Amino acid sequence: MLDASQPPIVEGPLADNERLKRESNFLRGTITEDLANPITGGFSADNFQLIRFHGMYQQDDRDIRAERAEQKLEPLHNVMLRARMPGGIITPQQWLVIEKFAEENTMYGSVRLTTRQTFQFHGVLKPHIKDMHQVINSAGIDSIATAGDVNRNVLCTTNPVESELHQEAYEWSKRISEHLLPNTKAYTEIWLDGEKQKTTEEKILGPTYLPRKFKTTVSIPPNNEVDIHANDLNFVAIAEDGKLIGWNVLVGGGLAMTHGDTATYPRKADDFGFIPLEHTLAIAEHVVSVQRDWGNRVNRKNAKTKYTLDRVGIDVFKAEVEARAGVKFGPSKPYEFTSRGDRFGWVEGVDGNHHLTLYLLNGRILDYPNRPLKTGLRKIAEIHDGDFRMTANQNLVIAGVSPENRAEIEKIARDHGLIDDMMTPQLKNSMACVALPTCPLAMAEAERYLPDLVADVEGILAKHGIADDHIILRVVGCPNGCGRAMLAEAGLVGKGPGKYNLYLGGNRVGTRVPKLHLENKSTDVILTELDRLIGDWAANRLPDECFGDFVIRAGVVAEVKMSKTDFHA
Amino acid sequence: MMQLPAAVNPLSADQAQQFESLLGSMTPLQQAWVSGYLAANAATAPAENPVAPPVAAAPFTILYGSQTGNAKHLAQDLADRAKGRGFETQLVDMADFKPAKIKNERFLAIVVSTYGEGEPPETAAKLHAFLGSKKAPRLENTKIAVLGIGDTSYEHFCKTAVDFEDRLTALGATIIAPRALLDVDYDDHAEDWIAGTINAFEPELKAKAPAGNVVPISPGITAKAPAQFSKKNPFSAEVLAVQKITGRDSTRDTRHVEISLDGSGLQYQAGDALGVYFHNNSSEVDHILDLLQVEGSEHIEGREKTLRDTLIEDLELTQSYPGFVTAFATATGNAILQELAKDAAELRAYLQDRQIFDIIREHPAPISADALVGALRKMQPRLYSIASSQAEVEEEVHLTVGVVEYDAFDRNHLGGASGYLGRRLEEGDKIRVFVEQNNHFRLPDNPETPVIMIGPGTGIAPFRAFLQDRDAAEADGKNWLFFGNPHFTQDFLYQVELQDWLKSGLLSKLSVAFSRDQKEKIYVQHRIREAGAEFWAWLESGAHIYVCGDQERMAKDVHAALIDVVQSHGGKSADEAEAYVEALRDAKRYQRDVY
Numbered sequence A: 001m002l003d004a005s006q007p008p009i010v011e012g013p014l015a016d017n018e019r020l021k022r023e024s025n026f027l028r029g030t031i032t033e034d035l036a037n038p039i040t041g042g043f044s045a046d047n048f049q050l051i052r053f054h055g056m057y058q059q060d061d062r063d064i065r066a067e068r069a070e071q072k073l074e075p076l077h078n079v080m081l082r083a084r085m086p087g088g089i090i091t092p093q094q095w096l097v098i099e100k101f102a103e104e105n106t107m108y109g110s111v112r113l114t115t116r117q118t119f120q121f122h123g124v125l126k127p128h129i130k131d132m133h134q135v136i137n138s139a140g141i142d143s144i145a146t147a148g149d150v151n152r153n154v155l156c157t158t159n160p161v162e163s164e165l166h167q168e169a170y171e172w173s174k175r176i177s178e179h180l181l182p183n184t185k186a187y188t189e190i191w192l193d194g195e196k197q198k199t200t201e202e203k204i205l206g207p208t209y210l211p212r213k214f215k216t217t218v219s220i221p222p223n224n225e226v227d228i229h230a231n232d233l234n235f236v237a238i239a240e241d242g243k244l245i246g247w248n249v250l251v252g253g254g255l256a257m258t259h260g261d262t263a264t265y266p267r268k269a270d271d272f273g274f275i276p277l278e279h280t281l282a283i284a285e286h287v288v289s290v291q292r293d294w295g296n297r298v299n300r301k302n303a304k305t306k307y308t309l310d311r312v313g314i315d316v317f318k319a320e321v322e323a324r325a326g327v328k329f330g331p332s333k334p335y336e337f338t339s340r341g342d343r344f345g346w347v348e349g350v351d352g353n354h355h356l357t358l359y360l361l362n363g364r365i366l367d368y369p370n371r372p373l374k375t376g377l378r379k380i381a382e383i384h385d386g387d388f389r390m391t392a393n394q395n396l397v398i399a400g401v402s403p404e405n406r407a408e409i410e411k412i413a414r415d416h417g418l419i420d421d422m423m424t425p426q427l428k429n430s431m432a433c434v435a436l437p438t439c440p441l442a443m444a445e446a447e448r449y450l451p452d453l454v455a456d457v458e459g460i461l462a463k464h465g466i467a468d469d470h471i472i473l474r475v476v477g478c479p480n481g482c483g484r485a486m487l488a489e490a491g492l493v494g495k496g497p498g499k500y501n502l503y504l505g506g507n508r509v510g511t512r513v514p515k516l517h518l519e520n521k522s523t524d525v526i527l528t529e530l531d532r533l534i535g536d537w538a539a540n541r542l543p544d545e546c547f548g549d550f551v552i553r554a555g556v557v558a559e560v561k562m563s564k565t566d567f568h569a
Numbered sequence B: 001m002m003q004l005p006a007a008v009n010p011l012s013a014d015q016a017q018q019f020e021s022l023l024g025s026m027t028p029l030q031q032a033w034v035s036g037y038l039a040a041n042a043a044t045a046p047a048e049n050p051v052a053p054p055v056a057a058a059p060f061t062i063l064y065g066s067q068t069g070n071a072k073h074l075a076q077d078l079a080d081r082a083k084g085r086g087f088e089t090q091l092v093d094m095a096d097f098k099p100a101k102i103k104n105e106r107f108l109a110i111v112v113s114t115y116g117e118g119e120p121p122e123t124a125a126k127l128h129a130f131l132g133s134k135k136a137p138r139l140e141n142t143k144i145a146v147l148g149i150g151d152t153s154y155e156h157f158c159k160t161a162v163d164f165e166d167r168l169t170a171l172g173a174t175i176i177a178p179r180a181l182l183d184v185d186y187d188d189h190a191e192d193w194i195a196g197t198i199n200a201f202e203p204e205l206k207a208k209a210p211a212g213n214v215v216p217i218s219p220g221i222t223a224k225a226p227a228q229f230s231k232k233n234p235f236s237a238e239v240l241a242v243q244k245i246t247g248r249d250s251t252r253d254t255r256h257v258e259i260s261l262d263g264s265g266l267q268y269q270a271g272d273a274l275g276v277y278f279h280n281n282s283s284e285v286d287h288i289l290d291l292l293q294v295e296g297s298e299h300i301e302g303r304e305k306t307l308r309d310t311l312i313e314d315l316e317l318t319q320s321y322p323g324f325v326t327a328f329a330t331a332t333g334n335a336i337l338q339e340l341a342k343d344a345a346e347l348r349a350y351l352q353d354r355q356i357f358d359i360i361r362e363h364p365a366p367i368s369a370d371a372l373v374g375a376l377r378k379m380q381p382r383l384y385s386i387a388s389s390q391a392e393v394e395e396e397v398h399l400t401v402g403v404v405e406y407d408a409f410d411r412n413h414l415g416g417a418s419g420y421l422g423r424r425l426e427e428g429d430k431i432r433v434f435v436e437q438n439n440h441f442r443l444p445d446n447p448e449t450p451v452i453m454i455g456p457g458t459g460i461a462p463f464r465a466f467l468q469d470r471d472a473a474e475a476d477g478k479n480w481l482f483f484g485n486p487h488f489t490q491d492f493l494y495q496v497e498l499q500d501w502l503k504s505g506l507l508s509k510l511s512v513a514f515s516r517d518q519k520e521k522i523y524v525q526h527r528i529r530e531a532g533a534e535f536w537a538w539l540e541s542g543a544h545i546y547v548c549g550d551q552e553r554m555a556k557d558v559h560a561a562l563i564d565v566v567q568s569h570g571g572k573s574a575d576e577a578e579a580y581v582e583a584l585r586d587a588k589r590y591q592r593d594v595y
């Protein structure tokens, strides 16, 4: 039981990241010196971590790491950049700028849409880094705090149909994002040659920032495309006759775990209750401040909000937030999620504008043989007078198409393989994380394996006569779960080359965590098992019972109700 | 107790006594040391050579200018023969010869090679320039004989030797024996010139110098007991590893080659080169055998190998040269080639990027095995700067080989030796090698002396050896390396090793120039100018400068940059700067190994 007089802090030697944040002079470190060092393409120890707060990760091409070691060459160091795009909205003008940069200055030439509504460049070499920031800045884009121990890019349901509601929600996601940004001017100083100004404090985040990454969403039911349960802090829109009145606030979601460490687990967020709009920023600020002060700074594997909640107790945490914000949570208002996927194809908004949602395999935008996606999107951007919206499923909405542009945009999309009537529902409900070759943490393939995996599962569905049904299928290269496999009906989690754990029992709307069914198995074994179970499901399911519900009813896996106690049980 | 032959020794009676008792008191080891010491002394100051007789009875002086040892070896042969005839002989490296002393010479033989576009080898540059300058003395009483060695595949064949003869005669010297200008197969033809020269000088010198007279020898020749293996008798060594060290997207193929010298007793020093005999591409050989309608299995008299093996192992088939065209044209009665051979300039242009393989492919015709072999010249071993120090790798020797590769006439061309080393060799194969000393490319004796190394591309090879050497010796002297190549990500040779040496502090500075990573081309000479102030400071603190790699452009541009730096940061006029750099060369503080 906690001693109320003492703040519930985990004692012990602080994690090294705490030292480097403290010594970084508000995230400056010696990044500038490293940039000027021509002998290596990489960054030195602390700066390697610090550039993350500026939205970059140092990576290398893992496919050729061993080869280069033999060649007495260092790994092919480069950086990945992740932009800050609250709500995933990007204008056609901005799009033209970034796709040009990717084309001309990155190793892979791709623009990669992520599961958090933004884009990444992969393979930017040191000499281009500063230039990159200046280019995106010229288009009004930055990458501040898209990584590191801070509040990340704030998600917002793309829902283009209820345009007004969405507009409001979107404005809030932007405001929250800006409210929680670091105060330090390190970013403009280092990358945009902004004039030097001493940073003296970080009002909200504190001098050593947060104990761990922190993720926030704004969502508009009934669509859960943002997957709220993957996030630390969620504002679920509550509307009365089309007008936004406030939010239900859910805290403490997160999906990552570490193989073999039962102290780590994917966990759903808890509903703290309802707050009216005017308290939005205060609540956001103090959920963050409580996690800032109480979060575990000793062990980073137990540092996220989800573990703080389970350690101090939901009520204690909630009470502290109320006390600090001077706001009481009201009883949460009823809402329901009925879908999670994107609404592909054309929809017409209440404002009479048209919106086209495109499925983009892995969000990897490149010119492929017979599918010049990048060129297609460039051509669309050149004529489009609305905006683009990156979805949390790595897809893209061409939003606000004026009726007169509709036909031409559809033609371009078809000519460039952006619309393909052969795409199955299964494909459109499948997702993978990046993994190899760029992700340093990948234990197995994900993005590069997805096409084959989907083809096999499509085959299985067809074989059992349900070709146009689907299961939410996600594959990730390691248990960090960036492709949110831990909210899928069937999730593959990489364990080693060609080896995965199979988790089953999530549901379609993403409100249930799946449970381990097969451990460290080859893809053949996993596919054989899926064949058996899908056959079973096809034969014995109740009227529109989804696969995830079926495997629990059929006793294939037990339902995960309370991760802390039953996920590893 | 050893006796000093009275007749020979120029010592006074009591000097002689002291000397004998000193000798008597010495162990053989001590004696060996003293003799070496005196010889070396004599060598570095041959003109004041303590035991050389007075100018009156002028000795026979052999001056050689050699970069890769060939001229040196020939000069040595000449010296041995002269001594055998009882001439009082001194053999001197031009680099160790004070130009002004030339006025004392009466009987002079010159053996020199040619480099660049008809330029003298590094070691001959000073004397060559002096003889062409106003300062040069009259030499009416000097009798000379000149031997030039070169390569007819170069435009200015043996130009340096010709220069020397012209300049000496212009100063009044008389030619006593006709000069010879020999091609790469000089070994087979040097004998005539040596014999002729000895005979020509004999009456002049008629010096009945008694046997046993001391012949001062230039350093290097006595520097180490020569290993039994040599260019004429190469060691068959096992290849331990061939590793590509440029990235997969590089425009260049550079290979790190590791070879075992185990059991050879071969020793080398950082700065030396390894001579490599190679095998021509056997499928290419088979192809030309077809075209020429010769079997390949037949034996040429005087050789125990079949024609095919001879072509693969002993004859030059990649580097083309005028002589082949003429001989081949005659042997095959090919009119086109005969016509072409008449115009030297046109012929040269034709040979520019053609290998002998190409010529034969273009003009296939039946030819007799003997005629074919007759038309081809003997394979010349290629030299590679040694990229390792024995202090580090012991019985191994490492090379950094840039594979010569280009497309022409619808086929891929590989350099003979670099193609063999880089592409055709397998680990475990044997190759024939020898060590070629280069005493003009050596780390300073003083471990404290700062060193500036400029080695873009494969020019980095000897500096890897230098650094391993200084590392093993725990030398405190600062080390500054300039390296350059096309692309940072693909062509940063030995990047990881260099990074470690920076961390350990062995490398004090590493300045890199990657020419094609930005719009404007950046080369090492630009980095030298950028760092001019610091470069000058190093020079003033006694730093030695070393340059290795491409001589056609790099060495010239670096030389110019060097003079710029001295001029602008040393506050000197252009001429003063030139003089300063020349002085560095004389002081052996500016050494180059360029090719």
Ligand code: SRM
Pocket (backbone or CB within 6 Å): A057, A059, A080, A082, A113, A114, A115, A116, A117, A118, A119, A120, A146, A152, A153, A213, A215, A227, A230, A231, A253, A254, A255, A256, A257, A304, A394, A432, A433, A434, A435, A438, A439, A440, A441, A480, A481, A482, A483, A484
């Ligand atoms: C690009 C993206 C996956 C994708 O295919 O879209 C991604 C990619 C990476 N994630 Fe992630 N994560 C991405 C969404 C997620 C999600 C899903 C979400 O947020 O909706 C999760 C699970 C939810 C959660 O956080 O619990 C996620 C949990 C992680 C973790 C585990 C965090 C933890 O709690 O332990 C790591 C590793 C870490 O932080 O130590 C990680 C680390 C990484 C890194 C940066 C690897 C690294 O740390 O060096 C990956 C870069 C791969 C590459 O080459 O691009 N990523 N990452 C997603 C980018 C989102 C964004 O734009 O910000």
Ligand SMILES: Cc1cc2nc3c(=O)[nH]c(=O)nc-3n(C[C@H](O)[C@H](O)[C@H](O)COP(=O)(O)OP(=O)(O)OC[C@H]3O[C@@H](n4cnc5c(N)ncnc54)[C@H](O)[C@@H]3O)c2cc1C
Pocket (backbone or CB within 6 Å): B068, B273, B318, B319, B352, B353, B354, B382, B383, B384, B385, B386, B400, B401, B402, B403, B404, B405, B406, B414, B415, B416, B417, B418, B419, B458, B459, B461, B593, B594, B595
């Ligand atoms: C002292 C010394 C040290 C050396 N050290 C090194 C070293 O450390 N590393 C190293 O790699 N080399 C070094 N070299 C050069 C090396 O000895 C060889 O000259 C080189 O490897 C080429 O020999 P090869 O037999 O492969 O090519 P060859 O068969 O001799 O062919 C070379 C010839 O091909 C022709 N040629 C080349 N490129 C082209 C082209 N693009 N188009 C048309 N024609 C072309 C030219 O005529 C050239 O002379 C050194 C040379 C010397 C003298």
Ligand SMILES: Cc1cc2nc3c(=O)[nH]c(=O)nc-3n(C[C@H](O)[C@H](O)[C@H](O)COP(=O)(O)O)c2cc1C
Pocket (backbone or CB within 6 Å): B065, B066, B067, B068, B069, B070, B071, B072, B112, B113, B114, B115, B116, B117, B118, B119, B121, B149, B150, B151, B152, B154, B155, B156, B157, B158, B159, B184, B551, B594, B595
């Ligand atoms: C880079 C280079 C350039 C050369 N240039 C010429 C030249 O212009 N004319 C010539 O006759 N020989 C030229 N040669 C051939 C050399 O003179 C020949 O190899 C000679 O045997 C070298 O003798 P050395 O070892 O005493 O220096 C050149 C050789 C090299 C490696």
Ligand code: SF4
Pocket (backbone or CB within 6 Å): A433, A434, A435, A436, A439, A440, A441, A442, A443, A446, A476, A477, A478, A479, A480, A481, A482, A483
């Ligand atoms: S899940 Fe693992 S492998 Fe996939 S992107 Fe995230 S960290 Fe990399």
